Every structure is written in C-alpha cells, then in structure tokens.
Amino acid sequence: MESCWRWFGPKDLVPLSHARQAGATGIVTALHEVSHSRVWTPAEIEARKALIEAAGLRWSVCESIPVPNAIKLGGAGAKAAIGVWKDSLANLARSGIRTICYNFMPVVDWTRTDLRFAMPTTALALRFDMVEFVAYDVFVLGRRGAEGNYAPELVRRAEERLKGFTPEAVQTLENNIIAGLPGGEDSYGREAIRSAIALFDGMAADDLQANLDAFLQEVVPVAAELGARLAIHPDDPPISLFGLPRVVSTAADLRRILGCVDDPANGLTLCVGSLGSRADNDVLAIAREFAARINFAHLRDVAIEADGSFVEASHLEGRSDMFAILRVLLAEEARRRGEGREDHLIPMRPDHGHLIGDDINKPTNPGYSLIGRLKGLGELHGIIHAIGKAGF
Structure with a gap:
C-alpha cells in the first residue's frame, strides 16, 4: 500500500519533513484556502505539488474538492457548481493527482462533540x-x-x-x-x-440520493476520461444529524452509489472508523464486497456505545478487525497488479491519532497531531509487513 499523510497546506502545524520522518511517501491534501465557488487553477495546483515534491514526497490524493451545498440541494445553483467541480477535477488529473476523495454530507462535515476526551491511558481522543x-x-x-x-x-x-x-x-x-x-x-x-x-427543509433521503446521482452522472465520465479515480467518503458519523438525511452510511448506500454509474472511476474511500461508528455496519464485509472499487483507505478505528456515541480508539484496538481488513486490501492490490494496472497500490493514511506525549501541550489540529498518527502508521506498517511475510 502507499503510505500517506494528511497535510493541510503551508500553515499546517505538522511540516512535510515530519510526515516524511513518520514513514509516509505520499501526501493527502487540497487547496483548502480556495473558495468553493471557483475553479482550482493549474498554476495553483502545480505550485502546491512542487512544494510537496521539494520535501521528497508526492501529492498522492486530493482530499477534498469541496462539494458545496448547492450541489446537494439540486435546483438552479447545482449546474454551475458541478461545472466548477469538474473543472477542478480535470486540472488535478492533468497535473497527475488522480485519486480524488470527496463527501456528500449536507451542511456539516465530520462532527465530534469532544476534541480532548481523556482515555484510560491518559491520551486524549476525539469523541462523539x-x-x-x-x-x-x-x-x-x-x-x-x-x-x-x-x-x-x-x-x-x-x-x-x-x-x-x-x-x-x-x-x-x-x-x-x-x-x-x-x-x-x-x-x-x-x-x-x-x-x-433551513435550506434543506423537506428534503428526504430519496431527494438527496437523486442529487448525488445527478452529480455522479456528470463527474464520473470526466474522471474516467482523464484516468482519475473518485473515492466517496462515508458519512461521519453515518447517521442523520440535525434531522438532515445522510445517504453514504451503509453497505446498501454504497451499493446504490457504485451502481449508479458502474465504472471503476466511481469508487469508495474505505474509512474504517466512519463506517464502524454504526453498529449495524460490518466493515470487514464491506471491504470484501467493494474491494474492487476501493480507491483510498482511512485506517482508524472506534469504540462504540449502545446510544450511538463513539470514541476514537487506537488504530488496532477498536471494533473492526484491522488485520483482516488489511489482508483484503493487500489481496486486492495483488489482483490489480496481476491485471497489469499501474495504479495497483491503494493509498492509505492513518487518521485521527490520539494526543499523546509532548503533543498534549502543543497547539494541534484536532485529530491531526504528529505523534499519535506516527504511532498509528507504525502499527499499520507492522501489520502490512507481517501479512506480506506470511503471503496473505
């Protein structure tokens, strides 16, 4: 697998040199400072790419080109917003950034209620x-x-x-x-x-699904033509928030999305923690069913409670079997390699590491401190090495 690291641009509190020291070779980032309403220009993309390459890394995944609420709402504003999205996608692909993660959560993106929840180990974790x-x-x-x-x-x-x-x-x-x-x-x-x-008043899940379908029917052909791979991110958490529908939450949702435009360019980000936050999701079964369409992986895990609450667990200690999930992903890579695909490697990254050690008293982006993610990436590397030695 390709070991990657989420980086939020030049103002990120964790520099690219530390990502490289942690063992990453690829960077997952976006032009976070650019307004949703305009196209990412080739010059902007190339400048960010050059900055990453100067640090001895490569821009492996774009996470994310924002999908504004206008697209999720449908209606008069959707066509222009989709046009902007397609143009940014095309400019990324032409610059060699061909894995594009995005989400379709209305109004609020990933959501937590506590950013410094005290764990029994004294580490601090994210909690919903x-x-x-x-x-x-x-x-x-x-x-x-x-x-x-x-x-x-x-x-x-x-x-x-x-x-x-x-x-x-x-x-x-x-x-x-x-x-x-x-x-x-x-x-x-x-x-x-x-x-x-209030903009979404009266919108049902079927309506949001229809707007996602319309979006996919526009953007997937562009991605396919340019050799790009889209990777929709599951809802986080995968339940309704503020009474709004969420339609990327279950295996049935993923089945419908991938079948809407049945093309390899229409793929999935396997976020173990997001999908695992819902008790009726079997993440290992989801990985097996959709392996051929997994274009990116977020490898983190959660511990869940009966009322729907959850806390970010250590990367190997949550409710999902990370060892078995990695076996599925490595077997899928071998299958792609056997087909002669140049893009056989699945980019992955550790996610939402605990605040531990010196990072507890430093300013950090919640979930994106250095040491917790370094620990997670080291653990994941150990499993990948062990599976490789055992021959799956």
Whole structure:
C-alpha cells in the first residue's frame, strides 16, 4: 500500500519533513484556502505539488474538492457548481493527482462533540457523545422539530446532562460541533447553521440520493476520461444529524452509489472508523464486497456505545478487525497488479491519532497531531509487513 499523510497546506502545524520522518511517501491534501465557488487553477495546483515534491514526497490524493451545498440541494445553483467541480477535477488529473476523495454530507462535515476526551491511558481522543449532541440540537440550537428526531429517553438524558454545563462548556460544545474541524467544508455560527439547515427543509433521503446521482452522472465520465479515480467518503458519523438525511452510511448506500454509474472511476474511500461508528455496519464485509472499487483507505478505528456515541480508539484496538481488513486490501492490490494496472497500490493514511506525549501541550489540529498518527502508521506498517511475510 502507499503510505500517506494528511497535510493541510503551508500553515499546517505538522511540516512535510515530519510526515516524511513518520514513514509516509505520499501526501493527502487540497487547496483548502480556495473558495468553493471557483475553479482550482493549474498554476495553483502545480505550485502546491512542487512544494510537496521539494520535501521528497508526492501529492498522492486530493482530499477534498469541496462539494458545496448547492450541489446537494439540486435546483438552479447545482449546474454551475458541478461545472466548477469538474473543472477542478480535470486540472488535478492533468497535473497527475488522480485519486480524488470527496463527501456528500449536507451542511456539516465530520462532527465530534469532544476534541480532548481523556482515555484510560491518559491520551486524549476525539469523541462523539450522542447525549451531548442531542442536548445541543434540542436545547441550545433549538432547532424546530428537533425533539421529535430522538427517542424521549435520549432527550430526557440530554436535558439532564446540559444542566451540569457551565456557559463556557456550552460554548465549547457548540464550537466543536459547528465551528468546523480540519478539512471540513464550512464553519458556522449559530444563526448561520440555522439558516443552512433551513435550506434543506423537506428534503428526504430519496431527494438527496437523486442529487448525488445527478452529480455522479456528470463527474464520473470526466474522471474516467482523464484516468482519475473518485473515492466517496462515508458519512461521519453515518447517521442523520440535525434531522438532515445522510445517504453514504451503509453497505446498501454504497451499493446504490457504485451502481449508479458502474465504472471503476466511481469508487469508495474505505474509512474504517466512519463506517464502524454504526453498529449495524460490518466493515470487514464491506471491504470484501467493494474491494474492487476501493480507491483510498482511512485506517482508524472506534469504540462504540449502545446510544450511538463513539470514541476514537487506537488504530488496532477498536471494533473492526484491522488485520483482516488489511489482508483484503493487500489481496486486492495483488489482483490489480496481476491485471497489469499501474495504479495497483491503494493509498492509505492513518487518521485521527490520539494526543499523546509532548503533543498534549502543543497547539494541534484536532485529530491531526504528529505523534499519535506516527504511532498509528507504525502499527499499520507492522501489520502490512507481517501479512506480506506470511503471503496473505
């Protein structure tokens, strides 16, 4: 597999030299500073690519070209927004960046309620607490009709939990949920997120699926023509948030998406942690079923709770069998190599490492500190080496 590292550009707190020291050869990044509304130019792409190559690395994956809400909403603004997306895709592919990760989550991207949750080891982890999310949605944001989206007992627990929060704790919770996490598409204040949610009033899952289908029918042919591989990222978490539909959450969702435009260019990011955050998802079975369409892998894991809460586990210690998943991915690489494919390697990266050691007291991007990801990448390298020695 190709060992990669998420990097957020020249302002990232972890420099490219540290990514190389960690054992990565590829970089996963995007032009995060560019507005959603305009095309990424060849000059901008080449400048970022040159910066990465000067550090002895290569730009392996674009994560992500943002998919603005206009595309998810459909309607009058979708056509122009899809045109911008296709042009950025084409410019990336012509510059040799041909694996493109993206997501289709409406309004909010990946979401957590606690960015410094204390683990028994004293490491700090990212956590999604369902009770606290409900407390925010129902009692802080006060979204119209929110209470009806949750079980009465969950609402009762949320109201009780919120009573113990100071105003400062409520503000931190709000910032964690809506102010934007690294690589996310948008950052909101309270009124702005109310307005954004209202744009989707009345939208059902079937409507969002239809808009995703329309997007795929436009962009997949462009990718196929240019030799690019798209890799849709699962919803994170793979459940409805703020009453909004999410349609990249289950094996059935993935089956429908990959069948919508049945072309190798229409592929999947296998995010073990995102898919594993939902109790009825068997990530190993998903990896086996869709192996031929996995174009990118996020290798992290989670521990889940009965109410839908979860915490980022160490890379090898969550609910999914990372050893077995890596065997599937390595076997798929061997199959592609046997076909003579030049792109047989599947890029992967460690994700959402714990805050450990000196990083606990340093400014870091949540989930993207150096030492926790270095530890995860080392563990993954050990498994890959062991599987290779054993011949799968």
